[in-house]
Amino acid sequence: MVKEFEEEVMHVMDNMFENEMKKVNDMLGQELLISLIGEVNAGKSSTVNKIIGENIASTNPMPGETVSVDPYNIRGLENIKFMDTPGLNDPNDENPKKTLEFVQSSDVVLFFLNAAGTVFSDSEKEKFEEIEKHNKDILIVLNKIDAAEDIPSLVQFIKKHTKNKYKVVPISSKTGENLEVLKKDILFLLEKKGKDLLFAKSMKEKSAAANRWIIGSGVSAGVIGASPIPGSDVIPLTSLQVGLIIRLSKLYDKPLTKKAARDMIVITATQTLGHTLYRQALKFIPGAGSVIGGTVASAMTLALGYGVKYAFENNIAIDYDMIADLFEKYKKREKNA
Ligand SMILES: Nc1nc2c(ncn2[C@@H]2O[C@H](COP(=O)(O)OP(=O)(O)OP(=O)(O)O)[C@@H](O)[C@H]2O)c(=O)[nH]1
Numbered sequence: 637m638v639k640e641f642e643e644e645v646m647h648v649m650d651n652m653f654e655n656e657m658k659k660v661n662d663m664l665g666q667e668l669l670i671s672l673i674g675e676v677n678a679g680k681s682s683t684v685n686k687i688i689g690e691n692i693a694s695t696n697p698m699p700g701e702t703v704s705v706d707p708y709n710i711r712g713l714e715n716i717k718f719m720d721t722p723g724l725n726d727p728n729d730e731n732p733k734k735t736l737e738f739v740q741s742s743d744v745v746l747f748f749l750n751a752a753g754t755v756f757s758d759s760e761k762e763k764f765e766e767i768e769k770h771n772k773d774i775l776i777v778l779n780k781i782d783a784a785e786d787i788p789s790l791v792q793f794i795k796k797h798t799k800n801k802y803k804v805v806p807i808s809s810k811t812g813e814n815l816e817v818l819k820k821d822i823l824f825l826l827e828k829k830g831k832d833l834l835f836a837k838s839m840k841e842k843s844a845a846a847n848r849w850i851i852g853s854g855v856s857a858g859v860i861g862a863s864p865i866p867g868s869d870v871i872p873l874t875s876l877q878v879g880l881i882i883r884l885s886k887l888y889d890k891p892l893t894k895k896a897a898r899d900m901i902v903i904t905a906t907q908t909l910g911h912t913l914y915r916q917a918l919k920f921i922p923g924a925g926s927v928i929g930g931t932v933a934s935a936m937t938l939a940l941g942y943g944v945k946y947a948f949e950n951n952i953a954i955d956y957d958m959i960a961d962l963f964e965k966y967k968k969r970e971k972n973a
């Protein structure tokens with residue numbers, strides 16, 4: 637019996653595994669440009685160092701330390717580039733035009749304000765408006781919060797003056813406070829460009845990215861399972877699940893063969909749905925509508941995602957009993973929701 641399911645899923649997977657793998661590899665082959673802009677001494681170079689975990693960008697209490705646009709990357713991740721720039725008001729900067737060119741081609745612009753200085757001075761406002769014309773994917777980074785008071789008021793002030801259009805992230809590149817939050821916000825901005833996987837690989841804390849994909853897939857699976865379209869749920873559901881597993885394997889740098897992916901999907905399905913229901917779901921039943929149902933499809937995908945993530949994170953084999961337990965838990969929770 638199991639053999640038969642395996643063959644059918646294999647057939648579905650034959651058509652999509654390489655495709656999904658190629659999609660993800662193409663995503664990983666892209667270049668990612670993050671530029672850091674702001675007045676002299678705001679802590680741009682210090683933040684680059686903190687994000688990439690090495691002291692390569694030179695910093696100095698004296699303003700005007702950075703004099704050219706310098707690209708840095710995280711060791712081993714050459715296609716993620718952090719563009720450290722001279723301060724916008726730096727008289728030594730010979731090339732403000734060049735900075736704007738980088739802004740234009742950046743995926744994310746980090747606009748720095750110094751919480752311990754004059755936050756959002758007239759000249760900063762002017763510069764900000766210029767930047768805004770060239771790129772709207774801006775995160776406003778309020779740095780040096782360790783050296784300032786009443787951060788919430790500062791954040792409100794900045795939001796008000798930027799018409800609430802951008803996220804304001806208070807950080808300290810000295811103490812490291814909120815740097816993970818900043819990375820998560822960069823990650824979320826990159827989702828719409830399909831570059832989040834690339835950035836997630838650079839993060840020490842990979843869980844946030846993994847959880848977002850798992851939850852997103854759970855929601856999509858629920859939609860697939862709930863839609864009254866006659867025919868098999870397995871084709872869209874399997875491709876969704878394959879896509880998720882491939883992303884997780886790339887995120888955690890785990891090799892993944894087509895057979896391994898198929899096993900994860902088949903075993904999860906048979907453990908959670910049981911053979912009979914799963915077999916029904918595999919069949920094309922004209923006019924039958926959805927066989928699996930939204931709640932079940934969603935719970936199954938969540939359980940698979942979290943089970944695979946747990947195994948990858950801890951370098952252990954996938955525990956299908958755990959997946960079955962998770963499935964029951966999510967099914968109950970979804971039903972009550
Ligand atoms: N208290 C505090 N000091 C910081 C923080 N971040 C940076 N600094 C200090 O501020 C000074 C300037 O930091 P840099 O990282 O060189 O600033 P920058 O924006 O790159 O400056 P330029 O290259 O001159 O434009 C250095 O003395 C840093 O140690 C922070 O979060 N808190």
Ligand SMILES: [Mg+2]
Pocket residue numbers: 680681682694695701702720721722
């Ligand atoms: Mg600098």
